[in-house]
Amino acid sequence: MEDILKIENFKKYYKDVKAVDGISLSIQKGKTTAILGPNGAGKTTTVETLEGLRKPTMGDIYYFGEKVFEIDRKIKERIGVQLQSTTFFDNLTVEEIIRAFGGLYKKSIETNILLKDLNLEEKRKARMKNLSGGQKQRVALACAIVNDPDIIFLDEPTTGLDPQARRNLWEQIDDFKKRGKTVVLTTHYMEEAEFLADYIYVIDHGKIIAEGTVDKLIKSLNMNSLITFETLDFDSNIDLFNGDLKKVDDVYQYETDDVEKSLIKIFEYSKEKNFKIDNLKVRKPNLEDVFLTLTGRSLRD
Numbered sequence: 001m002e003d004i005l006k007i008e009n010f011k012k013y014y015k016d017v018k019a020v021d022g023i024s025l026s027i028q029k030g031k032t033t034a035i036l037g038p039n040g041a042g043k044t045t046t047v048e049t050l051e052g053l054r055k056p057t058m059g060d061i062y063y064f065g066e067k068v069f070e071i072d073r074k075i076k077e078r079i080g081v082q083l084q085s086t087t088f089f090d091n092l093t094v095e096e097i098i099r100a101f102g103g104l105y106k107k108s109i110e111t112n113i114l115l116k117d118l119n120l121e122e123k124r125k126a127r128m129k130n131l132s133g134g135q136k137q138r139v140a141l142a143c144a145i146v147n148d149p150d151i152i153f154l155d156e157p158t159t160g161l162d163p164q165a166r167r168n169l170w171e172q173i174d175d176f177k178k179r180g181k182t183v184v185l186t187t188h189y190m191e192e193a194e195f196l197a198d199y200i201y202v203i204d205h206g207k208i209i210a211e212g213t214v215d216k217l218i219k220s221l222n223m224n225s226l227i228t229f230e231t232l233d234f235d236s237n238i239d240l241f242n243g244d245l246k247k248v249d250d251v252y253q254y255e256t257d258d259v260e261k262s263l264i265k266i267f268e269y270s271k272e273k274n275f276k277i278d279n280l281k282v283r284k285p286n287l288e289d290v291f292l293t294l295t296g297r298s299l300r301d
């Protein structure tokens, strides 16, 4: 597989803050790579350095197989960027914004095509201030791909969106890959990384703590099924499963390879101790469990 972009031993220090502390990433052509981590992990610092918006304290960047010392015009023509928060001119229409962004590049995709591809035809004449959060994010995506880039950077593209709008945006982003584009995405939503990413770098406190495909990361846990439940009556002095029952936020969690037997045991125990079980679920481990196992914290902390 061809690495279209690489960064090696990248560090970014701000006075006493080690925002990124020695990470290396290889981005493969035609794939979606997610940088997954909680707030403050160093995701934005990393992608904005790759976009040429921040200078590394240390580290080497390779674009399209060549070491680069500056993200110059030539590279910028070939990358597309959606920043974490973009403020567009409120009074311009969707069409005007997309055209204005297109004007920044030597080549650009025709506005009509972008409006159609991003499902914005109906909103072509709408002013930015009158759009929903999801529609604004779609305009931001249109602007990120207006130059028909080879690599598209998306920094937390669905933060603040409702589940339906998030899902729609995921479909749009997945479409980029189907058209042969390379996508680099930052997110703190594990569902987003699971849905979109071919390869994931999990970062925390400026370092990579795990990497791999979703499958590989989850398999590395060696976990079978998880039974989770909530209860208002339970106190923390529990001996169920010899203390193997963990409490994460307000949810009790038990890992098992025999769901049926464990469920019976939990219900027997609830009867014996007279507590009421609520919101009981049986699920497979996910990326959140990977993060939790590695850091002892949840991604959303």
Ligand SMILES: Nc1ncnc2c1ncn2[C@@H]1O[C@H](COP(=O)(O)OP(=O)(O)OP(=O)(O)O)[C@@H](O)[C@H]1O
Residues within 6 Å of the ligand: 014, 017, 018, 019, 020, 037, 038, 039, 040, 041, 042, 043, 044, 045, 046, 084, 156, 188
């Ligand atoms: N310009 C700056 N000056 C000083 N510290 C900074 C600066 N930019 C970022 N930081 C710090 O560097 C660390 C990483 O920030 P960064 O924005 O890269 O994290 P992130 O993973 O993108 O988080 P979020 O999801 O909240 O944006 C944080 O501790 C942040 O406060």
